[in-house]
Amino acid sequence: MDETALAGFETKTVTPEIRGLQDEMQRTFESFREANDMRLDELERRMTGDVVTSDKVDRIAAALDAQNQRIERLALKEMRPALGQDRARRGEPASEHKSAFERYVRGGDETALRRFEEKAMSNLTGADGGFLVPDETETEIGRRLASISPIRSIAAVRTVSSAVLKKPFAISGAESGWVSEAADREQTAAPQLAELSFPTMELYAMPAATATLLDDAAVDIDRWIGEEVEQAFAAQEGSAFVNGDGVSKPKGFMTYAKADESAWAWGKVGTISTGANGAFAEGEAADALIDLVYALKAGYRQNASFVMNRKTQGSVRKLKDEDGNYLWLPPASAGARATLMGFPIVEAEDMPNIATGNCAIAFGDFQRFYLVVDRQGVRVLRDPYSAKPYVLFYTTKRVGGGIQDFDAAKLLDFSA
Template identity: 40%
Template sequence: MNVPMTPARARGIVAVRAEAPGDIKALLGDLQKDWDAFKAAAAEKDKEQAAKFDDVVTTEKFNRINSSVSDLQAAVDQANAKLAAMSINGGSSAGPRDPEYTAAFRSHFRKGDIEASLHKGSDPEGGYLAPVEWDRTITDKLVEISPMRQIARVQTISGNGFRKLVNQKGTGSGWVGETAPRPETATPTFGSMTYDTGELYANPATTQQILDDAEVNLEQWLSDEVEQEFSYQEGIAFVSGNGVNKPAGLLSYVTGGANAGVHPYGPIPTGVTAAAADTVTGDELIDLTGSIPTIYQADARFVMNRASIFRIRKMKDGQGNFLWQPSFQIGQPQTVLGYPITEMAAMPGMVAGAFPIAFGNFQRGYIVIDRTGVRVMRDPYTNKPYVHFYTTKRVGGGLLDPQVLRVLKMAG
């Protein structure tokens, strides 16, 4: 089999950060080339299987192309998320809302100077509320790299928690004649969901010499350092967190999960149980999409990890068409059965008893809670000669509506 050496493989892509639409177009071109190579390799493997022959060299090439397609699609997804975050905020900042406080904060950041204007943001532990622009920079980066933030509802609050009333229905009605009496009907009842926040922290460090360098972009440095830890911890919590001092993760609400009995509407239903413990079929994916009532299917999508996408990419329908399709234009996601896919690293793999795939409308199904304000405490004493910046943010999350979501469970 002749496998073309596309630009993607020549570069050995692992991750790509596209900065402009032109960069995304180049990625899309590479992705299309690799996708064509993937389909050609798949056809070769089909011939081998029909002949009951398995060439290890062909298999290795096929898996390599599959991995390259995954890398390029992830890069396109990342670039699309960045463009979406930029469009939400108008593409640029209008400048500091509080120039005096921002300047004072920068001075404190570099030298530990304390000015009167800075004290308005202090807390009892000695930390200071970051300027609005710094807070926004960190939040924007989390939107870019956090899959759940890209698809779920995000609510900003100023207090510690957020409470939502849930209509449990029960309204009565009936048919009557023109002059017939109209007795009182049943009144609906209400339940409630409370979403608390936990404290997420990062503690990046640098030297005073670096801080003394006037060329250092402090906002950029802080957001780059903090995003790595925040995004990692959020990614796990939004999927499997138990809700104790952290978000209650999506899978904690499925039957048997830590929060299965919390929502008034019940747990997230299992739409399909796979026949096997380590793989799924195309029919099972179709059944999963059909397990949600039609009224809730608008804007539905799949959520799974990279390894699961890797496997599903090889599947075909009865006419020999691949169920998975790559992004073909800027802003368009990868799809399975015509539904978008969000790659979420924290989702479990296809192992016995796991819930590796979720499907539904996450904008209506899951909520991320951000408490306004990122706090930063400057600590030059604990680890001399390094200066630490203990940074905290209050984050929560939980189930909004189990009716719009379904999970696929593996056998076993």
């Protein structure tokens, strides 16, 4: 979670609890450095590490992960308003669509929603039934997903009204050059264009509620739906954006064809080898990461991030440069990310672990590398019959995704 992911939320002062956790994390990292330095000294002196020291390093590393996750949860909670809070604070009544939708959700009354449909001259019901949620609810669900879905938080996001987004892309870039004011303009070469297609697929969640919950007027129904579906949507999205096969789900960036950077071509993702199977080459871990960073063109490096899972981050946390400085540093402030070699780290649990032949670390400008396509409209179908006495809410949205610029990111391949 970073500031860009939270841009849609009202900024609040960092609470004493978050500030205290941030200070505690800094102290924990100091303890981690001391313990890991001791482990490295033992390896140099004895050619083997002490089990007690290694266990201590692992425990402190786990504590760092837990503290960082707690800080992120608290920061998100402080910066995320309840649905409809802005309108209520200004003393404005709920919109007609929102009021009609709440009556449908609470009691199954479709009359007001159908009347709203006729008044708006729009088709809100689909072939499978259900109604579109109000605009403010859909917007807030999108904001929540951007905060907790790791790839969505750094990727480009486009909202469309059709089932497929087709986007032309100039592989060779636009033709350009210098010319004097009165000189003839030479005809430019025809650009190399590729048409990229991003179909949207249906993603669903089915939260359940009791009649007591729905009858309670103090419960913010919009907020409840948003909180219930956000975790389910984020988990499914996170997996698909990384490893999706493109069949009834978005195509993940790890499933595209890969090629060594020396033989890279459009349509493939470039890779850099560590020089060792299932590990960094002995004494050359920093060099492999530097090679990965500088395999990316300067224009992409400015907004680049590392993407890896928690286990891989635990491994790179122990790495040092030639001067003995740790390459990994904890977040400088609440809501910021940990950094590796000065670039932010995005933790995506669906990335592969370090193993022979696995590309466990991605590095690139994901705003230009990966595109998330949201089809406008989140639909809810109220079902009071299938799981009595509970009421189910079959909630669907359509999402697509895929690589839009194959030159904007590179992968670190753990192989010789």
